[in-house]
Amino acid sequence: MSDCGICDIAESDKLKLFEDENLIIALAPRPAAPGHLMVFPKKHVTILEQVPDYIASWMLQLANKASMALFEGMNAEGTNILLQNGTAAGQSKPHCTLHIIPRRQGDAINTNWQPKQLDEEEMSTVELKLKEEAKNIGAFEEEPQKPIELEDKAAKIRGDEENYLIKQIERIP
Amino acid sequence: MAITEEDLKNMSPEQIAELQKQNCIFCHIISGRVASKKIYEDEQCIAILDINPANPGHMLLLPKEHYAILPQAPDDVIGHLFMVAKALSQAALKSLGVRGTTILIANGIVAGQKAPHVMVHIIPRMQGDGLGFQLPEKPISDSELEKLKGLLERSLKKHAGVKEEEPIEVKNNVEVIPPRKKPREEDSEKVVEAEFEDRDEFNTGSAAIPEDPPGEQSGEQSENEEPEAESPEEKKDKELDIDEIARLFS
Numbered sequence: 001m002s003d004c005g006i007c008d009i010a011e012s013d014k015l016k017l018f019e020d021e022n023l024i025i026a027l028a029p030r031p032a033a034p035g036h037l038m039v040f041p042k043k044h045v046t047i048l049e050q051v052p053d054y055i056a057s058w059m060l061q062l063a064n065k066a067s068m069a070l071f072e073g074m075n076a077e078g079t080n081i082l083l084q085n086g087t088a089a090g091q092s093k094p095h096c097t098l099h100i101i102p103r104r105q106g107d108a109i110n111t112n113w114q115p116k117q118l119d120e121e122e123m124s125t126v127e128l129k130l131k132e133e134a135k136n137i138g139a140f141e142e143e144p145q146k147p148i149e150l151e152d153k154a155a156k157i158r159g160d161e162e163n164y165l166i167k168q169i170e171r172i173p
Numbered sequence: 174m175a176i177t178e179e180d181l182k183n184m185s186p187e188q189i190a191e192l193q194k195q196n197c198i199f200c201h202i203i204s205g206r207v208a209s210k211k212i213y214e215d216e217q218c219i220a221i222l223d224i225n226p227a228n229p230g231h232m233l234l235l236p237k238e239h240y241a242i243l244p245q246a247p248d249d250v251i252g253h254l255f256m257v258a259k260a261l262s263q264a265a266l267k268s269l270g271v272r273g274t275t276i277l278i279a280n281g282i283v284a285g286q287k288a289p290h291v292m293v294h295i296i297p298r299m300q301g302d303g304l305g306f307q308l309p310e311k312p313i314s315d316s317e318l319e320k321l322k323g324l325l326e327r328s329l330k331k332h333a334g335v336k337e338e339e340p341i342e343v344k345n346n347v348e349v350i351p352p353r354k355k356p357r358e359e360d361s362e363k364v365v366e367a368e369f370e371d372r373d374e375f376n377t378g379s380a381a382i383p384e385d386p387p388g389e390q391s392g393e394q395s396e397n398e399e400p401e402a403e404s405p406e407e408k409k410d411k412e413l414d415i416d417e418i419a420r421l422f423s
Contacts, residue, residue: 015318017326018333025329027318030310035321048276049263056259057252064251065332067280068244072328074321078281081243082306085262086273089298090307099308103284110305111277111285113296115225126230126269127210127222133264134213134220140256 005029006095007044018062022055025066028099032109035074035102037066046094048085053141059098066100076102080111194239199290203237213261217253220261220295227296227304230269234258234293241289242280258293271297275306 002008009015009026017037018025028036039062045051051059060081067079082099084091101109118126181189194200201207203219210222212232223231234257240246246254262274277294279286298304 014315017322017329025333027321027325029313031313032308032310034313034317035325036308037325048259048274049266051259053256053259057256060255060258061248061251062333064243064246064248066329068332069325069329071244073324078279078284078286080280080284081278082308083276084273084306085276086266086298088271088300088302089273089275089296091273101308103281105283107283109309111279113227113304113306116228118226118229122229123210123222127212129268130212130222130230130232130261130264133268134261137213137257137260137264138215140260 002044004044004095005093006038006040006097009038010040010042023059023062025062032099032101033103033107035070035076037070037100039063039066039098039100040095045096047091048083048096051096052143054143057140063098063100070100070102074102077105078103080109082111190239190241193241193289197239197288197290199233199235199288199292200239203235212264213257215257217250218257220257223294227275227294228271228298228302230265230271230297232261232265232295234261234295236291240291242286243278243291244280246291254291254293258295261295265295265297269297271299273298275304277306 009029010024015026015029016024017027022042023039024042025037025039028038039059041051041055041059048056063081067081070076070079080101080103082101103109176192184192198207202209202221211219212222213220218234218236220232220234223233234254236246236250236254238250243251258276262276265271265274275296275298277296296304
């Protein structure tokens with residue numbers, strides 16, 4: 001057991017549905033609705049800003065696939081994809097997590113808000129500040145090239161089953 | 174030109190999509206025909222300030238291409254959107270002095286989607302700002318979890334699928350999938366009912382007030398209930414009909 005509830009989920013097979021090199025899809029242990037899924041990085045990172053761009057990119061792609069699975073497998077009438085980034089935003093676990101929640105008519109989940117009325121000046125101030133900062137956006141971080149790719153291919157040729165077995169053995173404490 | 178229900182029925186999905194696009198306020202914003210407070214723009218997407226913000230600095234990030242719901246958008250667009258969302262969240266943290274951000278996507282009217290154009294909400298947050306977005310956390314039994322795994326694993330693996338070049342995912346597929354229990358219809362019904370009861374209990378005293386459903390939803394709901402009558406077998410095998418979900422807006 002680690003100090004992080006999400007890392008614990010990553011270490012057990014109980015809730016996991018999908019896993020690749022960087023990300024995990026798992027069922028929420030305390031769901032907002034049955035079928036509530038979570039997509040999170042394997043590596044322990046607290047907020048989205050710490051997730052490398054190329055992993056963040058794949059994160060929403062996976063969340064969308066999870067959302068499709070909810071439409072298909074559970075006949076969800078809608079889905080929400082939600083990220084609470086920072087405790088001020090209601091983040092309860094210190095591990096960046098995208099929530100995918102199946103929605104039904106009349107469920108008690110509330111993702112609406114009361115619009116705030118801002119005067120023209122406030123809107124312009126916010127606009128200018130954000131715009132100035134957003135000028136720096138671009139040059140997204142790409143996945144680093146892996147020099148060992150050839151070996152990976154060799155491993156594939158040796159057979160995945162063997163790989164799988166080796167992995168199993170390695171798991172034994 | 175007025176379009177009747179009859180016209181809609183005779184239209185191809187492509188024609189309906191084209192019609193949606195013509196009537197989409199966000200497409201007009203993207204093309205510049207409707208004024209907006211633009212924060213960021215590149216070849217694929219645009220971010221503007223929401224005119225009905227949950228908090229000051231609430232941004233809407235939109236793909237330039239018209240997609241009614243996220244599952245209609247191609248992977249590269251979705252991936253790009255989230256990298257930009259991350260950067261915009263960071264921009265809000267840096268420039269507005271806020272302490273967090275809520276990033277939200279809604280698919281479908283029941284999920285709170287207000288317009289038929291995919292958008293990512295990026296909402297700056299301050300401690301105690303009184304906004305909701307708090308998810309209920311409800312207990313769930315191990316047997317229910319197993320059942321959900323059975324319902325979701327196959328279609329998840331199909332969509333998240335096997336990327337051929339990545340041996341790691343291939344490996345994943347070799348993993349032994351526990352035998353899927355076929356849920357009987359009454360079982361799944363029961364689960365849903367119980368959850369609704371729980372939810373009511375949970376909500377007493379919490380700040381979340383379920384909104385009155387807008388009038389237009391009542392008609393759609395009956396449509397949505399039809400699939401419930403199908404046998405679980407059919408449910409499982411039914412392909413995801415994205416167009417059907419997207420049509421909720423037409």
